[in-house]
Amino acid sequence: MRFGCAWYPEHWPRQRWAEDLRLMRDCGMNTVRIGEFAWSRMEPVDGRFALDWLGEAIDLAASFGIDSVLCTPSATPPAWLTSAHPEVLAVRADGRPEVHGMRCHYRPGSPLYRWFCKRINSALAERFGQHPAVLGWQIDNEHWQRSHDPDTLARFAEWCRARYGSLDALNDAWSASYWSQEYSDWSQLHAPPGSPNPGLRLAWHRFSTALTAEFQAGQVQTLRERIAQRQWITHNFHPHDDLDRAGLVDGLDFASWDAYAVDGPSFDPAQLAVEVERIRSLTPSRKVWIMETQPGSVNWKGTSNPTMQPGELRAAAWHMAAHGAEAVLYWQWRSAPGGQEQYHGTVVAQDGHPRPHYTEIARIGEEFKRLTTLLDQSAPVHPVAVIDRWADRFAIKHQRHHHQFDPAAHVRSWYAAVQRQGLSADLVERLGDQRPWSVVIAPQVHLADQPTIDRLRAFVIGGGHLLIGPRSCFKDDENALLAQRQPGPLSDLAGAQADDFYALETPVPLGGELGEGTASIFAERIGQVEREVAVWARYGQGHGWLAGQPAIIHRPTGKGSLTWCACWPDQELQRRLIARISRLAGIESSLIPPDGVTIVHRRGESGSFRVFINHTAQPQQVELGAVATERLSGTTASNLVLAPWDVAVVG
Template identity: 45%
Template sequence: MILGCAWYPEHWDESRWPEDVRLMREAGMNMVRVGEFAWSRLEPAEGQYEFEWLERAIALAAENGLRTILGTPTAAPPAWLTQTYPETLAINADGRQATHGARCHFNAGNPKYLELCARIAGEMAKRFGANPHVIGWQIDNEYHRESWGEDTRRAFQAFLEARHGSLDKLNKRWSTAYWSQEYTDWAQIPLPIAWGGHNPGLQLDYKLFITEVYKQYQHVQIEAIRAHAEPRQWITHNFMGWFDLFDHYTISEELDVVAWDNYVGKGHLDFRANGAVHDLTRGFKRMNYYVLETQPGWVNWSGVGNALYPGEVRCMAWHAVGHGADAVSYWQWRSALGGQEQYHGTLVAADGAPRPLYTEVAELGKDFDRVGPLLEGTTPSSQVAVLHSYEDRWAINMQRHHRDFDPVQHLLSYYRPLRDLTHAVDIVSPLAPLEGYKLVVAPHLHLFHNAILAPLGPFMQNGGHLVLGPRSGFKDRYNALLPSRQPSVLAQGLGAHVEEFYALEEPIPVEGRWGEGRAQYWAEWLTSDAKDVDVLMSYGPGQGWLDGKPAVVTRKFGKGRITYVGAWLDEEMMAKLADWLLTVSKVEPAFGEVPDGVEVCRRAAPDGRELFIFINHTDISVQVPIPKPMRDMLTGKVHRTTLAIGPRDVAVGVKEG
């Protein structure tokens, strides 16, 4: 296990460094993350490189048992750069150009900026590509900026030309006969800014374009590093959870490992919602990942910079490991005396001495020392996949039709009960292989196209259970309406179709196999077209158009099954639906029942090693029933029938004998 922190030696006099790395070592850390944002120190004037200080910092860290992750500093171009090449500055949606003074003020699509980024990354790789203490590279930091200038517009037009080939095709796919939008010249096509909404086809293509911009932005740096770095040095990027400016599956392809920055921001950890983000990130490459930033105490950008409870930071670290993280790294070690983030949580205070939280992280260091080797090579696994796609989220968010139809919240309405009951859920792209899953749930498989549809038939034929939620089969890959009733080509297999959809001002009753509940935000009136369709739930009486109409239907399909859920159901209904889905799909949970507020995660290795991580997220002691005796690897103690865990404490169980 990697345990570390972001360290910015360039903020401090070199005489301070030994004390910092000593304190890190004593906290049990084994990694520092450096270099990120240090461009003005690495290249103080164009073409003049100063890497000695960084080399000394890496060496000093190594002497204290700390390996280095090296960040390319491209999220913070220096003042000389943007002064010399003002075209590298981003343009905001109002047409104003960014200025120096914050960060991420660059235009990620600007060719000159890419050239300069590749150069600094390449120079760094020449110097550190064989450094034994450097274990990996982080490209940039939290990609997120858009630029709206004329150069972006021209690049977008070129992207569209490459994608569609001809204006005829583009016009047809975007239905531009509508509102006289037809384009007769690529140069006529606008960026999707301001002045009321834009064409959904154009909007979706813009997201694909931005994905391409960041893919290219990342690629030039990876290419420059790979030219010089030893293959053992991996390359990563730290993403931001549900953030959806671009398609993260695409951007992840060229990375060796993915990472994310996990901040609670306000209130306290919601371990179900946060766990879904871990599972999302694990799904980007369908392998373990890193948490490269997480909050030591509090953040500085929230309405209230509220502190996590004692114990909560350690629980969060184990929660990450439970979901497949192989690194936990805090941001940051110590605040620069000046700069925008003076108030962010750190491990040492303004005076350079440990803050109260330091002790808690040191405890984690001891944990990882004890359990690290055992975790090596283990990973979570699941029989249940929840499908997630950026294009579906984009398309729905562009036209929610109900302000509260947030696709992420909708996905979570499925994820939460499935996770509670099985303790193991994968979140993957619809393009991921489905073999190995017994149950595949698509909360809203909104855009239908061949690449998405092709694997579904065989999956069901071979015994899999496919569940489609509302709004499925609504549009094509160009964000145009499918000229069919939902769920389009799957209606025949389902033996039912959507007669009509309704956004709901107020929740309405549903009733059927799982008793009585409510549908909220969205309700589709289903019609059975085949005799063997089983209507599981219907809308209650007195509901106008929806009065008594089917809401949830299911039907056998080959050796498997297809189920369509036409409404966003309330939490209690979703728990019953999840239970039915798991039962009918014969899914085996990763562990048995645990008390409320306790999370259990299983990690296993091909060699048969198997660990259960138990996290008590509550502020009271709990007893977890265990089927067989287990040894808690953190305490070394063996438990027979129940495992006692203190408030905000953790146990790592391995079956005995």
């Protein structure tokens, strides 16, 4: 288990480095990430490399038992480059060029910029590609770059020509006759305007993903040709969701994640689990590193940047580790005296002395070190999968129909319901045949591409139990409406179709075999159902078009079943629905945790164990049902007592 931080030795005099590294070692850190924003120090003048300082930092860290992750510095081109060649800077959607002093502000499609990146990366790889203390490499930083310059727009036209083959096919796919949007020449294509055609918007972001992947592939190739086979290559993805991360992992050994509490002062346990599991699923290795996470607070929220409470850092770190993170690294060790992120949380303060949460970080480091073998030789075990595809999130995000229909929150609500049932789940971009899931939850397979439909049908017919949500199979893969009502090509398996769909101004009651509950935000009215369909819930009074109509239906199909939840129900009803489907699949949760407590099952060479985490500010008790050993404390008990934000490793 790797534990550490982002360290920027270029910010500090050399005589300070040893003290920083001592403090890192003393709080259990064994890894630093360095070099990602240091191009101006690595190459202070065009073509003249200065890498001795970096070598000294890596060697000194190694003397303290700390290994390094080295980064390619392409996120921050130096001033000599951007001033001599301003054409490498991105152009914003309004036509204004980016200016020096930012990050990730380059044109990913620029051949000239790629040449400069290859040159600096070659120098780095030739110097450090065989270094015994360099574990691996991070490419760039948090891909999100897009540019609206003329060369990029010409590349977009080329990409569209390759994808669609002809303008007739493109116009047809985008329904371009609407508002006279039809194109008669490839040169007429443009980036999406303020209120774009849905097909154009999706195509532009798919193209932007492909262009960034091409940019990254060049850097990967430069490194592969020069570094030791044992050194790996990754990229640290961020909550920016405008690029398809699944399209950006080719050539990487694994994907990494920058985990931040985006929506509040604390980490939401479902959000954190979804993010780690999503990134873990992107590569065949199923590895994931947390390359950045906040030590206390951030500085970039619009209204307030509250600090996490005592214990929350530990709960978050263990939650990520339980879900498969093989490393947790804090951003950052210490703030630079100047720069744009002076107020961001750090491990030590601006005077170089530890902040109050240093002792908590040291506790995490000690626990990770003590249980490293257990963690390294085990992996999460999930009987359930949740399908969560970028294209579905992207399409719904830009056409919500109700301002509160956040597609990412919709997926999280279902994952939270899985957690409330005492289970955990894999997050997958697509359904393969290599994993032994018996239950698959597809909250919003919105764009019905044929390979996905074929996999879902095969899963059900072969004995799997599939749960689909509202807005399922509403459009085709080009973001155009299907000529069939929801759930489109899955209607025969469901035994019904939707009559219509509604944005809900107020919650609507639900009732039936699953008990009472409510639906909010969005609901579909299920029409006439076939004879073998069981209605598990109906809408109550409160919405004239929905009253008395089926809301949740279930149909055995082949060797499996399909359940259609045509609304967004409350958390408890979601949990009861998942419990019922799990029982049909033979999945029995032996333990339903109290609200706010999560359980992750792991299995490895030394057997199985469970990680319990209390994500609340109140003490919690969990009845284990039998006497078991808690590995962090070494005690045995049948009743687990968890303090606020506490962690227990049982088994």
